[in-house]
Every structure is written in C-alpha cells, then in structure tokens.
Amino acid sequence: xxxxxxTTNPGKLREIxxxxxxxxxxxxxxxxxxxxxxxxxTFLENAYLKAKAYHERFGLPTLAxxxxxxxxxxxxxxxxxxxxxxSLEFGGKEELKGSADEANVRKxxxxxxxxxxxxxxxxxxxxxxLGEKGFFAEGECRxxxxxxxxxxxxxxxxxxxxxxxxxxxxxxxxxEEKDRISxxxxxxxxxxxxxxxxDL
Ligand code: IMP
Numbered sequence: 001x002x003x004x005x006x007t008t009n010p011g012k013l014r015e016i017x018x019x020x021x022x023x024x025x026x027x028x029x030x031x032x033x034x035x036x037x038x039x040x041x042t043f044l045e046n047a048y049l050k051a052k053a054y055h056e057r058f059g060l061p062t063l064a065x066x067x068x069x070x071x072x073x074x075x076x077x078x079x080x081x082x083x084x085x086x087s088l089e090f091g092g093k094e095e096l097k098g099s100a101d102e103a104n105v106r107k108x109x110x111x112x113x114x115x116x117x118x119x120x121x122x123x124x125x126x127x128x129x130l131g132e133k134g135f136f137a138e139g140e141c142r143x144x145x146x147x148x149x150x151x152x153x154x155x156x157x158x159x160x161x162x163x164x165x166x167x168x169x170x171x172x173x174x175x176e177e178k179d180r181i182s183x184x185x186x187x188x189x190x191x192x193x194x195x196x197x198x199d200l
Pocket of ligand 1: 009065066082104154158184
C-alpha cells in the first residue's frame, strides 16, 4: 500500500520509512508542508488532525504520527507540547539559540536539575486516514532522563533519554535498535498488524 506521511520532520520521516518499507508499504513524502494547527489535547487528536488535513489536500491514504516525551515529575509535560517546549510559559521560556531540539533539551535539563525522579516515556500515536474510515495505534518506550546529552543519532530528546534496560541513550543506539524498542516502531508495527487483521 502507498501511504503519504503527514510530516516534514526529517527525523520522523526517516524513521517511518525505515520501519514501514520492510513491512511492504511505499512511503511517500508530502510535496509541500501544510500548516496544521495542533489544537488537540491528546496525541491521538493531533495525529488525526494532521492525517485528515493532508488527506483532504492530497487525496492519498495518509499516515500521521503525533508523539512526544512524557516526564513523570513534570506532570506529563512536555507531552503534546514536546516540539515547542522551549517556547512555553510553563517552566520559563528558553531562548532559541541553535535548533528547537537543542533549546527543548536545555529547558528539560534545567527543570530536572535537582529532581531525583527522572522517569519518562516516549509516546507515539499513529493514524492511517482513508477518508471513509481511519485506524490508529499506540506505542510507548519507558526510560529516564540522563544528566547531560550523549550521542548523535536520532533527533529531538534522544540524546537525553536512556531507555529502560540500556546504559546508552537513544541517540547512542544504532538506528535498527532504536526502531526495535521505540514508541514509533511499536506504534507502526501495531498499526500494520491491525491493518493485516482487517485485510487492508
Ligand atoms: P509532533 O511533530 O508534534 O508530533 O512533535 C514531536 C516532538 O516530540 C518532536 O519534535 C520531538 O521533540 C519529540 N519526539 C517525538 N518522537 C521522538 C523521538 O523518537 N526521539 C526524540 N524526540 C522525539
């Protein structure tokens, strides 16, 4: 099946293609970026909003991923605000020096400076929108936030997230290992299983 991916985030695109291609999906990048307002209060709502907007514009079966980091001691923040955490009033705005990913990570480490409970999880919701019907699946990866960034793989919060059972951060793992344990890998494989059981 050919699926349009409703994102222009290079990190997400790379991973979605890497995970779905071996499962027999042809992943198509959007010809242009749409400004979709992520007004939902949950990952699922936002994934649905993105999938629907790209489907309406381009008319192909459309896959959207909404994902983020949920930190226990921050009451679930940054959550749905993960991509723009640095700019939120919550916890104090962080100056944008370098990339948004770097500013997000700086703010997270600042907020957790004296915090002993560093438990966190990555969460992903994926939606496949076909117009007349849609499917969704979820994936999680539990771990904790380390004291300083390590590694150059992945994107976003990967350099400060150490998955449970590992002594390396997500950014220090080879790509295939990240895909095996990541929230996104799990969500996409769950979705593929669901579609198979529906004969799609
Ligand atoms: P979205 O585009 O609104 O779904 O925002 C996702 C944001 O969550 C990204 O910009 C990252 O900050 C964070 N995020 C999601 N998945 C990952 C991941 O696999 N590694 C690191 N950060 C992630």
